Amino acid sequence: xxxxxxxxxxxxRTEEAVxxxxxxxxxxxxxxxLEKNGFSDVRTATLDEPEHGLTQEVxxxxxxxxxxxxxxxxxxxxxxxxxxxxxxxxxxxxxVLHSGHESKLFKKLMGTNSGQLRWRECGETEIMWxxxxxxxxxxxxxxxxxxxxxxxxxxxxxxxDPDELLMISWFSGGEVFRSAMTFHRGSGRIFYFKPGHExxxxxxxxxVQKILCNAVKWAYNPDAPKIKFGYCPxxxxxxx
Amino acid sequence: xxxxxxxxxxxxRTEEAVxxxxxxxxxxxxxxxLEKNGFSDVRTATLDEPEHGLTQEVxxxxxxxxxxxxxxxxxxxxxxxxxxxxxxxxxxxxxVLHSGHESKLFKKLMGTNSGQLRWRECGETEIMWxxxxxxxxxxxxxxxxxxxxxxxxxxxxxxxDPDELLMISWFSGGEVFRSAMTFHRGSGRIFYFKPGHExxxxxxxxxVQKILCNAVKWAYNPDAPKIKFGYCPxxxxxxx
Amino acid sequence: xxxxxxxxxxxxRTEEAVxxxxxxxxxxxxxxxLEKNGFSDVRTATLDEPEHGLTQEVxxxxxxxxxxxxxxxxxxxxxxxxxxxxxxxxxxxxxVLHSGHESKLFKKLMGTNSGQLRWRECGETEIMWxxxxxxxxxxxxxxxxxxxxxxxxxxxxxxxDPDELLMISWFSGGEVFRSAMTFHRGSGRIFYFKPGHExxxxxxxxxVQKILCNAVKWAYNPDAPKIKFGYCPxxxxxxx
Amino acid sequence: xxxxxxxxxxxxRTEEAVxxxxxxxxxxxxxxxLEKNGFSDVRTATLDEPEHGLTQEVxxxxxxxxxxxxxxxxxxxxxxxxxxxxxxxxxxxxxVLHSGHESKLFKKLMGTNSGQLRWRECGETEIMWxxxxxxxxxxxxxxxxxxxxxxxxxxxxxxxDPDELLMISWFSGGEVFRSAMTFHRGSGRIFYFKPGHExxxxxxxxxVQKILCNAVKWAYNPDAPKIKFGYCPxxxxxxx
Numbered sequence: 001x002x003x004x005x006x007x008x009x010x011x012x013r014t015e016e017a018v019x020x021x022x023x024x025x026x027x028x029x030x031x032x033x034l035e036k037n038g039f040s041d042v043r044t045a046t047l048d049e050p051e052h053g054l055t056q057e058v059x060x061x062x063x064x065x066x067x068x069x070x071x072x073x074x075x076x077x078x079x080x081x082x083x084x085x086x087x088x089x090x091x092x093x094x095x096v097l098h099s100g101h102e103s104k105l106f107k108k109l110m111g112t113n114s115g116q117l118r119w120r121e122c123g124e125t126e127i128m129w130x131x132x133x134x135x136x137x138x139x140x141x142x143x144x145x146x147x148x149x150x151x152x153x154x155x156x157x158x159x160x161d162p163d164e165l166l167m168i169s170w171f172s173g174g175e176v177f178r179s180a181m182t183f184h185r186g187s188g189r190i191f192y193f194k195p196g197h198e199x200x201x202x203x204x205x206x207x208v209q210k211i212l213c214n215a216v217k218w219a220y221n222p223d224a225p226k227i228k229f230g231y232c233p234x235x236x237x238x239x240x
Numbered sequence: 241x242x243x244x245x246x247x248x249x250x251x252x253r254t255e256e257a258v259x260x261x262x263x264x265x266x267x268x269x270x271x272x273x274l275e276k277n278g279f280s281d282v283r284t285a286t287l288d289e290p291e292h293g294l295t296q297e298v299x300x301x302x303x304x305x306x307x308x309x310x311x312x313x314x315x316x317x318x319x320x321x322x323x324x325x326x327x328x329x330x331x332x333x334x335x336v337l338h339s340g341h342e343s344k345l346f347k348k349l350m351g352t353n354s355g356q357l358r359w360r361e362c363g364e365t366e367i368m369w370x371x372x373x374x375x376x377x378x379x380x381x382x383x384x385x386x387x388x389x390x391x392x393x394x395x396x397x398x399x400x401d402p403d404e405l406l407m408i409s410w411f412s413g414g415e416v417f418r419s420a421m422t423f424h425r426g427s428g429r430i431f432y433f434k435p436g437h438e439x440x441x442x443x444x445x446x447x448v449q450k451i452l453c454n455a456v457k458w459a460y461n462p463d464a465p466k467i468k469f470g471y472c473p474x475x476x477x478x479x480x
Numbered sequence: 481x482x483x484x485x486x487x488x489x490x491x492x493r494t495e496e497a498v499x500x501x502x503x504x505x506x507x508x509x510x511x512x513x514l515e516k517n518g519f520s521d522v523r524t525a526t527l528d529e530p531e532h533g534l535t536q537e538v539x540x541x542x543x544x545x546x547x548x549x550x551x552x553x554x555x556x557x558x559x560x561x562x563x564x565x566x567x568x569x570x571x572x573x574x575x576v577l578h579s580g581h582e583s584k585l586f587k588k589l590m591g592t593n594s595g596q597l598r599w600r601e602c603g604e605t606e607i608m609w610x611x612x613x614x615x616x617x618x619x620x621x622x623x624x625x626x627x628x629x630x631x632x633x634x635x636x637x638x639x640x641d642p643d644e645l646l647m648i649s650w651f652s653g654g655e656v657f658r659s660a661m662t663f664h665r666g667s668g669r670i671f672y673f674k675p676g677h678e679x680x681x682x683x684x685x686x687x688v689q690k691i692l693c694n695a696v697k698w699a700y701n702p703d704a705p706k707i708k709f710g711y712c713p714x715x716x717x718x719x720x
Numbered sequence: 721x722x723x724x725x726x727x728x729x730x731x732x733r734t735e736e737a738v739x740x741x742x743x744x745x746x747x748x749x750x751x752x753x754l755e756k757n758g759f760s761d762v763r764t765a766t767l768d769e770p771e772h773g774l775t776q777e778v779x780x781x782x783x784x785x786x787x788x789x790x791x792x793x794x795x796x797x798x799x800x801x802x803x804x805x806x807x808x809x810x811x812x813x814x815x816v817l818h819s820g821h822e823s824k825l826f827k828k829l830m831g832t833n834s835g836q837l838r839w840r841e842c843g844e845t846e847i848m849w850x851x852x853x854x855x856x857x858x859x860x861x862x863x864x865x866x867x868x869x870x871x872x873x874x875x876x877x878x879x880x881d882p883d884e885l886l887m888i889s890w891f892s893g894g895e896v897f898r899s900a901m902t903f904h905r906g907s908g909r910i911f912y913f914k915p916g917h918e919x920x921x922x923x924x925x926x927x928v929q930k931i932l933c934n935a936v937k938w939a940y941n942p943d944a945p946k947i948k949f950g951y952c953p954x955x956x957x958x959x960x
Contacts, residue, residue: 089638111591129395134811134941156373156383160591160663163640164883176369187853187854349831351829351831372664398809400880400903400905401904424881426614427614461614607894610875636849644881648875656890658851
């Protein structure tokens with residue numbers, strides 16, 4: 001299971017408060033806990049690398065891709081977005097984190113203006129309620145996960161209905177948010193997970209790590225049939 | 241459009257505080273606002289009437305049925321439940337209110353133990369967030385509806401995934417709840433709406449009345465094909 | 481209810497067999513039956529007009545847009561596609577017909593390579609089975625609609641799960657296809673309807689016309705809240 | 721992974737043609753191929769055993785239950801149905817085969833008259849089309865599965881919308897059918913799979929066996945939280 005963790009990697013280099021939490025960047029924090037949980041083939045990629053670190057070769061050798069971006073969505077090239085988009089359709093799993101909801105990639109996969117939602121940065125408490133305890137991604141998770149301080153996201157989140165709504169978040173300021181959801185596009189499985197603002201140590205929380213490790217296993221789909229792109233005549237069934 | 245409003249009609253007769261809010265019973269409050277909104281054929285039915293007021297004739301002449309029950313679910317006869325259940329499958333609209341989630345009827349339609357959820361009576365604030373502003377039932381409703389004091393319901397609500405999740409509620413004590421949802425069963429359209437604890441004047445709120453009037457129009461389906469019950473052989477398509 | 485019927489309008493001018501069926505173009509056939517069914521404000525637009533006939537003003541004055549395209553999807557400008565896409569998110573209804581599944585617009589709304597499917601042109605019989613007789617779009621439609629000769633479309637149709645699957649088609653050559661479906665994107669309601677190959681007189685069939693008239697009423701959503709595009713901070717709930 | 725295969729076990733004892741195909745009963749055919757595929761703890765149970773072989777102890781020690789019934793649904797006791805229903809809600813996986821759609825158990829889980837559908841016994845060809853190649857249950861399955869001779873089932877199948885529609889079947893006589901679907905109820909995962917009429921050797925087909933083996937793994941959910949039955953007050957979140 002080959003995993004690539006992508007990060008725009010800005011805040012950790014420019015803001016002291018964030019650097020203290022993630023001195024090696026959010027991507028390396030995620031890489032670390034994945035490795036501690038037994039995933040042995042984890043690499044990272046960041047915006048400033050050539051082709052943002054997401055060459056065709058890297059993507060062809062990635063089974064599950066994590067995506068964390070926030071302030072530099074506009075700097076991701078359309079060519080790389082198209083390349084990742086096509087790999088998702090062909091079966092690469094995708095885990096979109098937090099403000100990745102506003103990335104070109106996620107909007108292209110949703111078919112909506114998914115950047116649109118309410119938000120507020122004031123360290124409110126978030127309680128994530130588990131509404132699908134039967135689901136593989138929530139195995140080992142109890143009735144809820146409490147995050148002491150988080151950026152607030154609120155509905156209306158402009159997305160199509162998810163395939164599966166797994167968790168709904170409560171915020172102390174009055175909002176709710178669909179915060180853990182699955183989608184599929186082509187042969188690719190997509191998990192959107194809301195938590196992870198850069199100013200709080202959320203990716204160190206055991207329950208968050210548990211959910212993300214479960215999500216990697218869920219999204220892994222190496223035998224997915226490839227989707228042909230472009231014009232596609234097909235033979236009659238009698239020639240099958 | 242022929243509407244019947246059913247109520248177990250207990251609290252309004254036995255508790256002074258409730259009688260003050262609904263002196264003629266919750267059913268008559270609902271009847272009143274429906275009539276003020278132009279629905280001219282509204283009748284009521286209550287538990288203590290013969291056959292709970294839901295004879296076959298009444299049901300055959302009902303297009304949309306409201307259901308409010310709380311403490312006396314067990315006193316509703318299985319025969320009447322079966323009769324209502326069959327009429328729903330045949331296309332009668334059904335609007336289940338508040339603690340009706342625990343009725344025999346709703347559990348039978350859900351196929352789950354939908355009586356199961358978290359709850360607490362302490363007058364918390366409920367904010368209902370609109371996540372489907374495109375939906376006919378929410379026409380004229382803004383980003384949210386604030387209910388100053390309500391009984392708290394919290395997830396996990398043991399229901400199948402709804403056809404459409406329209407609103408998610410926030411409660412000041414920390415819970416969230418899927419509070420406005422649609423389902424279909426056979427030819428019948430079902431709307432579950434969470435608000436309406438008997439100790440608060442919730443059915444007098446203009447926004448609540450607006451949603452319920454919209455829901456009646458949405459659930460109305462007089463041309464629905466009837467569902468045959470029992471064993472059902474069918475002819476080959478060539479005989480159509 | 482202001483309706484615009486868009487057509488790429490190619491086959492009807494270049495192929496004699498098609499001209500015989502639709503001498504004024506598919507768009508005018510649709511316009512005609514809509515008017516006969518009581519829709520009084522129907523206009524048409526075609527690819528060769530300036531801005532493909534879909535100026536901002538036309539779109540701002542359109543409540544429901546029909547889309548028929550086939551061989552010239554690539555000639556529709558990205559600017560017009562973006563303009564229509566944004567109007568859909570803002571609540572304009574959209575009815576995508578037949579090979580419109582491969583249009584830039586539909587692919588952008590789906591977030592998938594929805595151009596991908598099996599197909600075959602040999603005049604097979606299509607039987608469309610009604611699996612949601614409770615749905616407003618299928619009011620007045622029986623158990624199935626038989627189309628004597630149609631182009632065959634077959635699964636796998638690369639789309640996200642629809643909100644509602646209304647009809648499934650059977651083809652004499654062995655394929656099945658999800659042929660009538662709803663989606664919502666932002667505040668816009670979308671209906672995809674498979675039939676309508678240009679070489680068969682399908683839009684003259686009463687049942688097809690009935691479904692499309694129902695779909696116009698279903699998609700009409702004039703009070704839809706507008707979706708803001710771009711970056712969107714929101715106030716705390718306490719300022720509501 | 722402890723599996724129990726339940727069968728009403730009638731046709732194999734009373735009809736010579738069926739006995740030839742399944743001399744030890746359908747249940748033992750399923751048991752055999754499961755064991756050949758590495759499932760080591762498989763038992764069987766049949767209608768005529770005490771409590772139909774489904775005592776509380778058997779169910780408490782079953783992770784995934786297969787259900788095949790046809791002519792004797794009415795002979796299954798309500799008490800056993802309730803017991804199985806509760807175990808499903810508590811997380812036992814359930815695989816309902818073929819005419820099990822009309823069992824008391826399945827109807828109770830669906831909340832509809834799911835016995836209702838079109839059917840015809842004349843050995844038509846069934847082509848099952850794979851519309852979710854990304855799904856774990858269809859791993860290793862190609863674009864379709866062809867069953868040379870099967871009983872025909874046709875829509876309208878009176879079920880709630882499934883969580884996931886995995887396959888749609890085509891029949892040579894003109895029908896279509898949703899033939900592989902998932903549902904969840906409480907913590908239990910349910911898979912309905914249409915093929916398996918007793919007069920054809922369908923459970924010997926490698927592709928059918930592959931799908932059912934995949935389904936067992938998918939339905940296995942041993943850590944599912946138990947659902948409480950009955951009246952259920954809950955503490956405030958502050959006591960969590």
